[in-house]
Amino acid sequence: MKKIDITGIVISIASLLIIIWGTIAPENNLSFTVVVALAIISMIILDIKASKVSNLSEGNPKIKTMRFLNRLSMLVFIGFYLLTIMPSTKNLLNLENNDMVIVTLVSILIMVFGNSAPKIPFNRYLGLRLPWTIRDEDTWKLAHKILGYISFPIAIIMFISAFFFKIETSSTICILLWIIIPGAYSFIFYYKKMKGLKA
Known part of the structure; x- marks a missing residue:
């Protein structure tokens, strides 16, 4: 049982x-x-x-x-x-000037998480939890390795772009890319691996 x-x-x-x-x-x-x-x-x-x-x-x-x-x-x-x-602090958080503080903190968090991502053990609760990453350890490792590689550049791009573009738009695009790039790459890897096993 x-x-x-x-x-x-x-x-x-x-x-x-x-x-x-x-x-x-x-x-x-x-x-x-x-x-x-x-x-x-x-x-x-x-x-x-x-x-x-x-x-x-x-x-x-x-x-x-x-x-x-x-x-x-x-x-x-x-x-x-x-x-x-x-x-x-509620009123302070509503000020536009504090948007840059939030972007800075999020950029730092992305870098910290990205630096640690390749060391996150295979599990279902913490990390890039996608249907294909939590089903296969090799796919999990690849996804988090890529996440580690792209985190620093994406965090820097997000911080710099906040000075030139609308903060909400640039931050959303950067965070989506941070998830989509390793997610898509690992999905292709998982699909090819499963296809190879079935052949």
């Missing part, structure tokens, strides 16, 4: 609740707090069960990378939450 993955079930339920609550709940501080709380709970569970989720030993360096990125995500969530709900 197959062992039930409690960690996966809890994280999946929390993710589903985030999507449902974020979609149907009214836009207020309580709704935002519930969504952030569910996200943090999922991240804490992932942090505790990192070795089990990735099927690696506690001493494996990839577990440290996984936990580092997970904790960084938690700090970003908490920091953004606190800045958003505090009345004194």
